[in-house]
Amino acid sequence: MTETAAGSSRGRPAKKGTKPGKPGFFARIALFFRQVVGELRKVVAPTRQELVNYTLVVLVFVAIMMAIVTGFDLAFGKAVLWIFGGSGTVEQ
Numbered sequence: 226m227t228e229t230a231a232g233s234s235r236g237r238p239a240k241k242g243t244k245p246g247k248p249g250f251f252a253r254i255a256l257f258f259r260q261v262v263g264e265l266r267k268v269v270a271p272t273r274q275e276l277v278n279y280t281l282v283v284l285v286f287v288a289i290m291m292a293i294v295t296g297f298d299l300a301f302g303k304a305v306l307w308i309f310g311g312s313g314t315v316e317q
């Protein structure tokens with residue numbers, strides 16, 4: 226059986242100085258900003274029609290969720306008053 230280059234390593238320690246050092250603080254900040262700019266160049270802005278459609282979808286979804294939460298709130302409120310016998314009037 227023949228040994229490959231990957232299989233022939235016997236756990237020998239690496240030579241010192243062969244690994245490049247960690248970049249400095251300002252180099253890391255510069256790299257971060259270069260990566261941010263690179264990602265922002267990939268962003269595609271929606272057209273006006275897409276923006277209107279997305280806005281309408283969000284508004285309709287929020288209105289539906291508000292109705293559902295309001296219904297649950299009223300139902301749970303009535304259930305709590307029924308269970309604990311609340312009459313709805315407060316005597317002073």
